[in-house]
Amino acid sequence: MSKSKMEQEERVSIKRLFSNVRYSIAYAWKVDKKVVLTIYIAIISGYIIYALYSTLFLKCFIEMLSNHNVSLFKTILFVLGGTGLMIVGQALESPTENWARARFVRVTGIIQREFIKKASNIDLLCYDQKKYFEDFVIAASQSDEMIINTVMCTAEMAGIITGIVTVGTLILTINPIIAIFPIVGFLINMMTRFRITELEYQYDMEYKRLMRKADYSKRVFYQPEYAKEIKLSSIETPLRMQFEGALTEIEVSAKKIGIRIALLSLVNWISVFTILSNGCVPLYLGYLALIKRTIALGDVAAMNNAQGAVRNFLDGINYALVQFQKVGQFAERFRRFMDYEIQIENSQGTKELTTSKEVLEIKDISFRYEGAEEETLKHVSMTVKPGQRIAIVGENGAGKTTFVKLLMRLYDVTEGQITYGGTDIREFNTKEYRDSIGAVFQEFQLYGVTLAENVMMGEYHKEQERIVLEALHLADFDKKLSRLPNGIQTQMTKEFAEEGTMLSGGETQKVAIARMFAKNKDISLAILDEPSSALDPLSEATLTKNMMDNAKEAAVIFISHRLSTTKDADHIYMFENGTIIEDGTHEELMKLNGKYAYMFEKQAHYYQDEIA
Numbered sequence: 278m279s280k281s282k283m284e285q286e287e288r289v290s291i292k293r294l295f296s297n298v299r300y301s302i303a304y305a306w307k308v309d310k311k312v313v314l315t316i317y318i319a320i321i322s323g324y325i326i327y328a329l330y331s332t333l334f335l336k337c338f339i340e341m342l343s344n345h346n347v348s349l350f351k352t353i354l355f356v357l358g359g360t361g362l363m364i365v366g367q368a369l370e371s372p373t374e375n376w377a378r379a380r381f382v383r384v385t386g387i388i389q390r391e392f393i394k395k396a397s398n399i400d401l402l403c404y405d406q407k408k409y410f411e412d413f414v415i416a417a418s419q420s421d422e423m424i425i426n427t428v429m430c431t432a433e434m435a436g437i438i439t440g441i442v443t444v445g446t447l448i449l450t451i452n453p454i455i456a457i458f459p460i461v462g463f464l465i466n467m468m469t470r471f472r473i474t475e476l477e478y479q480y481d482m483e484y485k486r487l488m489r490k491a492d493y494s495k496r497v498f499y500q501p502e503y504a505k506e507i508k509l510s511s512i513e514t515p516l517r518m519q520f521e522g523a524l525t526e527i528e529v530s531a532k533k534i535g536i537r538i539a540l541l542s543l544v545n546w547i548s549v550f551t552i553l554s555n556g557c558v559p560l561y562l563g564y565l566a567l568i569k570r571t572i573a574l575g576d577v578a579a580m581n582n583a584q585g586a587v588r589n590f591l592d593g594i595n596y597a598l599v600q601f602q603k604v605g606q607f608a609e610r611f612r613r614f615m616d617y618e619i620q621i622e623n624s625q626g627t628k629e630l631t632t633s634k635e636v637l638e639i640k641d642i643s644f645r646y647e648g649a650e651e652e653t654l655k656h657v658s659m660t661v662k663p664g665q666r667i668a669i670v671g672e673n674g675a676g677k678t679t680f681v682k683l684l685m686r687l688y689d690v691t692e693g694q695i696t697y698g699g700t701d702i703r704e705f706n707t708k709e710y711r712d713s714i715g716a717v718f719q720e721f722q723l724y725g726v727t728l729a730e731n732v733m734m735g736e737y738h739k740e741q742e743r744i745v746l747e748a749l750h751l752a753d754f755d756k757k758l759s760r761l762p763n764g765i766q767t768q769m770t771k772e773f774a775e776e777g778t779m780l781s782g783g784e785t786q787k788v789a790i791a792r793m794f795a796k797n798k799d800i801s802l803a804i805l806d807e808p809s810s811a812l813d814p815l816s817e818a819t820l821t822k823n824m825m826d827n828a829k830e831a832a833v834i835f836i837s838h839r840l841s842t843t844k845d846a847d848h849i850y851m852f853e854n855g856t857i858i859e860d861g862t863h864e865e866l867m868k869l870n871g872k873y874a875y876m877f878e879k880q881a882h883y884y885q886d887e888i889a
């Protein structure tokens with residue numbers, strides 16, 4: 278996508294900015310009404326007091342001094358009253374803001390929790406959508422601060438507007454022409470400031486996008502799992518080039534935008550605002566008082582102060598508007614993320630899942646990944662009966678993993694239908710449906726929690742000890758377990774604890790397999806996507822047998838590149854380029870003498886050569 282197109286996509290209309298700000302305030306209000314209300318009351322009161330003090334107070338004070346009928350005592354009392362009012366105003370503003378910021382820590386916590394809840398539940402397909410993924414990353418890092426800033430900046434704006442109305446009323450009652458000076462200055466300043474903020478935002482987005490690229494290379498260099506390969510290969514070169522490229526692009530972008538911002542700032546700085554306010558207004562007031570003699574000295578002082586206050590207020594509004602624009606733009610991403618309607622993961626279903634073993638029917642399904650040019654799976658059909666052992670074989674990229682992802686409803690089919698016991702799987706509650714499947718995928722992770730939690734893939738309670746030990750036993754993990762310092766309570770990975778245990782690839786795969794054994798449920802389908810790729814031959818034989826036995830009457834769908842492990846399957850499907858090109862038993866496929874037979878013989882030859 279070209280850069281200008283990206284910029285266009287990032288641009289948020291004024292109407293949408295307002296709507297985003299309203300959204301953020303409503304969000305903060307929902308989370309903590311008291312803090313929002315206190316901030317508004319304190320900041321608005323502070324501004325009203327400041328407005329009264331800097332205009333009306335001064336006017337009355339000068340009038341009292343020029344009026345010989347007012348006693349000194351009354352004048353002192355008046356000054357003390359005004360000072361007291363100002364102290365109250367400041368006391369309201371500053372400590373309240375500090376209190377609110379401290380209390381916002383709680384609000385931040387609530388926002389982060391809601392965010393994590395949503396993030397942990399989003400559909401897998403979101404990870405494939407670049408735009409959505411970027412919203413996700415940015416919302417994760419900025420959401421809480423953005424909501425707090427929205428409340429603060431709108432409270433400031435409300436306070437300033439109230440202040441302007443207060444001071445403006447005074448100016449209008451004395452001489453409305455004075456009001457023109459700060460307003461003209463304000464309009465010019467506002468336009469330049471708005472453009473500056475827009476450019477800063479563009480730069481910020483560009484910076485974040487490029488830094489993600491640079492950060493990736495940085496991460497690869499300091500994470501231990503990459504260290505070995507980096508030392509033994511030249512992958513460092515393209516990674517460094519990518520890193521350098523990103524940094525250079527950041528510099529170019531900073532330079533280009535920097536010049537534009539500097540020019541606009543100059544206009545902003547030589548501000549007509551200053552010239553008008555500090556030059557023209559005093560001259561005009563002097564002319565009215567000394568030449569025309571239409572206003573009193575008290576009014577001159579009050580008017581000069583009043584227009585100064587308006588100028589300060591308008592300057593404040595300028596700043597608040599910039600903040601307003603920023604928070605409105607960031608809120609756009611947070612909002613898009615929070616408003617995303619989770620489809621698959623939240624699907625509650627309309628049909629009850631049966632507990633009896635039923636037929637799984639794949640009816641002419643096709644699937645295309647988001648943004649992909651062509652379909653990854655094309656018109657695939659198959660019937661899987663309870664207790665059957667089904668093998669899926671095929672070259673890399675043939676679509677085998679994608680197929681099992683569809684069976685688990687990690688994605689929905691683009692065309693066709695998958696039914697279980699005659700019911701479309703989209704009509705079941707997603708969580709319940711997935712719970713009825715035991716799966717081991719070729720990609721697995723070891724998490725920075727205890728071994729027991731890694732096996733249970735959730736909370737672990739003492740009464741589950743037997744389940745965990747049995748699962749690890751079936752996964753051929755006993756030998757390693759006996760050497761772990763705290764048994765199943767051993768902390769895995771070194772993420773949080775220096776004494777955390779690292780496992781080998783094969784050992785980690787055994788833990789992943791143990792997860793399936795620990796599933797304390799009578800599963801209806803077992804999906805094994807190359808579950809033994811990292812295992813030694815002895816472990817592979819033991820574990821394959823254990824997995825098959827554990828599945829009992831459940832159907833097993835088994836993906837493997839080693840055709841020696843799949844040849845005993847009841848039915849074998851050979852995938853190529855997203856379609857099934859051959860299917861049958863091992864004997865039938867060998868007789869067919871097609872692609873399967875060719876691959877099988879090649880592999881058999883390889884094993885024999887190896888043994889010889």
Ligand SMILES: Nc1ncnc2c1ncn2[C@@H]1O[C@H](COP(=O)(O)OP(=O)(O)OP(=O)(O)O)[C@@H](O)[C@H]1O
Binds near residue numbers: 672673674676677
């Ligand atoms: N998230 C994704 N977005 C877009 N395309 C994808 C995605 N995941 C996989 N693909 C593409 O789909 C095709 C099939 O991938 P899949 O992982 O299903 O193949 P496979 O048969 O399991 O391969 P292997 O034997 O290497 O594991 C590949 O060309 C891959 O690039």
